[in-house]
Amino acid sequence: MESFIDWLGSHQDMLYVVLLMVFVGIEVIGRVPSVLHTPLMSGANAIHGVVIIGAIIVMGQASSDNIPALVLGFLAVVLGTLNVVGGFVVTDRMLEMFRKKK
Amino acid sequence: MEQQILTILYLASSVTFIIGLKMLSSPATARRGNWLAAAGMTAAILGTIFLYRGSDGNHLGNHLWIFAGLLIGTFMGTYAAKTVKMTAMPEMVSLFNGMGGACAALISVVEFGHLHHPGDATGTDPLVLTTILLGLVIGSVSFAGSMVAWGKLNGRVKDFAFPGQHLVNNGAVLLMSGLAAYLVMGHPTDPYLLFHVLLVIALVYGVLFVLPIGGADMPVVISLLNSFTGVAAACGGFLYGNKVMLTGGILVGAAGTLLTILMCRAMNRSLLNVLIGSFGGGSSAGGAAAATGGSYKEISVSDTAMVMAYANKVMIVPGYGLAVAQAQHACHELEKALEARGVDVRYAIHPVAGRMPGHMNVLLAESDVAYDKLLEMEQANEEFRTTDVVLVLGANDVVNPAAKVDPASPIYGMPILEVEEAKTVIVNKRSMKPGYAGIENQLFFQPKTSMLFGDAKKVLQDILAEVRNV
Numbered sequence: 235m236e237s238f239i240d241w242l243g244s245h246q247d248m249l250y251v252v253l254l255m256v257f258v259g260i261e262v263i264g265r266v267p268s269v270l271h272t273p274l275m276s277g278a279n280a281i282h283g284v285v286i287i288g289a290i291i292v293m294g295q296a297s298s299d300n301i302p303a304l305v306l307g308f309l310a311v312v313l314g315t316l317n318v319v320g321g322f323v324v325t326d327r328m329l330e331m332f333r334k335k336k
Numbered sequence: 337m338e339q340q341i342l343t344i345l346y347l348a349s350s351v352t353f354i355i356g357l358k359m360l361s362s363p364a365t366a367r368r369g370n371w372l373a374a375a376g377m378t379a380a381i382l383g384t385i386f387l388y389r390g391s392d393g394n395h396l397g398n399h400l401w402i403f404a405g406l407l408i409g410t411f412m413g414t415y416a417a418k419t420v421k422m423t424a425m426p427e428m429v430s431l432f433n434g435m436g437g438a439c440a441a442l443i444s445v446v447e448f449g450h451l452h453h454p455g456d457a458t459g460t461d462p463l464v465l466t467t468i469l470l471g472l473v474i475g476s477v478s479f480a481g482s483m484v485a486w487g488k489l490n491g492r493v494k495d496f497a498f499p500g501q502h503l504v505n506n507g508a509v510l511l512m513s514g515l516a517a518y519l520v521m522g523h524p525t526d527p528y529l530l531f532h533v534l535l536v537i538a539l540v541y542g543v544l545f546v547l548p549i550g551g552a553d554m555p556v557v558i559s560l561l562n563s564f565t566g567v568a569a570a571c572g573g574f575l576y577g578n579k580v581m582l583t584g585g586i587l588v589g590a591a592g593t594l595l596t597i598l599m600c601r602a603m604n605r606s607l608l609n610v611l612i613g614s615f616g617g618g619s620s621a622g623g624a625a626a627a628t629g630g631s632y633k634e635i636s637v638s639d640t641a642m643v644m645a646y647a648n649k650v651m652i653v654p655g656y657g658l659a660v661a662q663a664q665h666a667c668h669e670l671e672k673a674l675e676a677r678g679v680d681v682r683y684a685i686h687p688v689a690g691r692m693p694g695h696m697n698v699l700l701a702e703s704d705v706a707y708d709k710l711l712e713m714e715q716a717n718e719e720f721r722t723t724d725v726v727l728v729l730g731a732n733d734v735v736n737p738a739a740k741v742d743p744a745s746p747i748y749g750m751p752i753l754e755v756e757e758a759k760t761v762i763v764n765k766r767s768m769k770p771g772y773a774g775i776e777n778q779l780f781f782q783p784k785t786s787m788l789f790g791d792a793k794k795v796l797q798d799i800l801a802e803v804r805n806v
Contacts, residue, residue: 237462237463238463245574248573248574248582251586252570252586255582255586255590256586256589256590257590258354258587258590259357259586259587259588259589259590259591259592259594260590260591260594262354262357262358262361262587263594264594265361266595267363268602268687268694269694269697269710269712270360270361270363270366271595271598271599271694272425272426272429272695272697273360273366273370273698274361274591275558275559275592276429277357277360277370278357278566278588278591278592279429279432279433279436279562279565279588280370280373280374280377280432281353281356281357281373281377281566281588282433282565282566282569282584282585282589283377283436283439283569284349284353284380284569284580284581284585285436285440285443285569285572285581285585286381286439287380287384287572287581288439288440288443288572288573288576288578289405289443290381290384290388290396290402291384291576292443292446293398293402294385294390294395294396294397294398294399294402295390295397296446298397300449302446303446303450304398304401306445306446307398307401307446310438310442311401311402311405311406312405312408312409312412313409313435313438313439313442314409314439315406315410315413316412316435317432317433317435317436318374318377318381318413319409319410320412320413320416320417320432320435321413321417321429321432321436322370322371322373322374322377323414323418324417324420324425324428325360325370326370326371328425328698329366329367330367331422331701331702
């Protein structure tokens with residue numbers, strides 16, 4: 235219990251980030267026309283690809299004799315990149331079709 | 337100095353995520369918003385590779401591995417995203433979401449290995465371990481669930497449920513919680529084994545969680561799993577004290593949850609109702625429908641063309657049938673031919689038409705249908721009264737009047753497109769088979785409704801040829 239309180243204290247800035255982002259996330263999406271739900275979901279999907287940062291850290295810190303960590307880290311980087319790049323490109327392809335033409 | 341630059345980079349990236357998401361919610365700015373967020377992501381990735389210092393103060397190594405991974409992922413991701421058909425977009429999103437979940441789970445697997453690496457077993461912080469386990473479980477559930485959703489949408493996985501499945505699922509959740517608690521507090525002698533058991537249960541749970549949910553509800557499930565992956569990414573943020581991961585993850589977690597609820601609301605169902613899967617049984621609906629079925633009348637292609645060509649106002653209601661038949665281009669051609677004759681042609685888009693909200697808009701926009709021709713449900717319902725002909729293309733449940741009048745119907749209460757207000761309704765379907773909800777549609781048996789059987793694309797092309805000859 236005490237360690238939990240300590241942890242709260244030492245991570246309070248992170249907790250504030252969580253709290254604020256919950257409200258920002260809800261606020262940002264609140265007034266979206268339903269026509270944009272699919273691109274929006276896809277865009278959000280690309281943004282949570284930020285998990286790639288963690289994969290890069292894992293990969294970059296793996297010591298060269300730790301084969302499992304290297305392999306898993308490499309796989310994580312590939313999968314995370316797929317999420318990010320695929321996500322943004324798919325979203326762009328959807329949105330490309332909304333552009334006004336004359 | 338380097339650390340300050342990285343902090344500023346992360347801060348800027350977080351801002352691009354928020355503003356990008358905001359811009360994505362308006363058609364005029366959406367595309368730029370997407371690229372803004374992508375630019376922020378690129379900055380965060382490059383900054384991490386070159387500027388990040390671990391707790392030991394060292395820069396990241398293995399640059400070759402990292403860039404190789406980035407290159408392979410970029411190539412595969414771009415290729416998949418560029419070549420996927422517009423109709424297959426929803427399953428593509430699901431697939432990419434699964435990749436993100438798997439990535440989060442893998443991070444946890446490696447970090448757990450580090451914790452117990454011989455040499456630095458300096459008493460594990462229980463909260464660090466909790467974060468790792470949380471990332472593992474949520475990431476794995478999201479991965480396995482997304483793969484099943486992907487399989488369902490492209491038809492490779494069928495709906496599957498067995499008696500007591502919800503008990504099994506709840507049991508799995510309890511088991512995972514217990515196992516995780518034991519790992520954190522019980523100091524087991526063989527944590528690796530338990531860790532991997534936890535991983536397996538999480539994967540199995542992800543599969544069981546999505547399997548019984550009907551194909552029509554997959555968009556809701558994908559949206560939910562999308563927010564799961566966001567939370568899993570945020571766990572990584574806690575683990576590394578990395579604020580950009582935390583911001584991005586929680587932002588998507590919150591936005592995704594709200595989006596899920598909005599989608600459920602469009603179908604007038606609660607999230608719980610979707611997850612427990614009250615659709616799909618279909619046993620109660622069959623009997624009632626047989627009693628009220630009655631007869632329907634068919635209409636020929638040439639008659640359809642005639643009716644439409646001499647109408648003042650035509651409303652087209654696209655559904656999944658249009659997407660399956662890839663008929664959006666033929667649809668636009670018909671619209672142009674009718675407009676050339678002075679007919680006012682609009683599209684009525686139900687919020688959950690197709691497989692995802694906005695799915696129909698994307699498809700129609702692909703074939704150059706003007707954005708302002710697409711009416712949302714409320715607008716469309718006001719217009720039907722003055723509409724001469726409604727052409728329903730492969731839509732069913734979203735125009736079923738039972739949602740308004742039959743309290744016993746499983747879709748009762750769902751807002752629908754009130755096409756029966758129009759003077760004439762022509763329904764194109766491949767057969768009289770009921771739609772996804774598995775219920776009969778009284779609309780088809782009404783006197784003003786005519787049925788036009790056939791593949792949407794073929795039928796539209798035939799109508800088009802006839803209209804040009806009128």
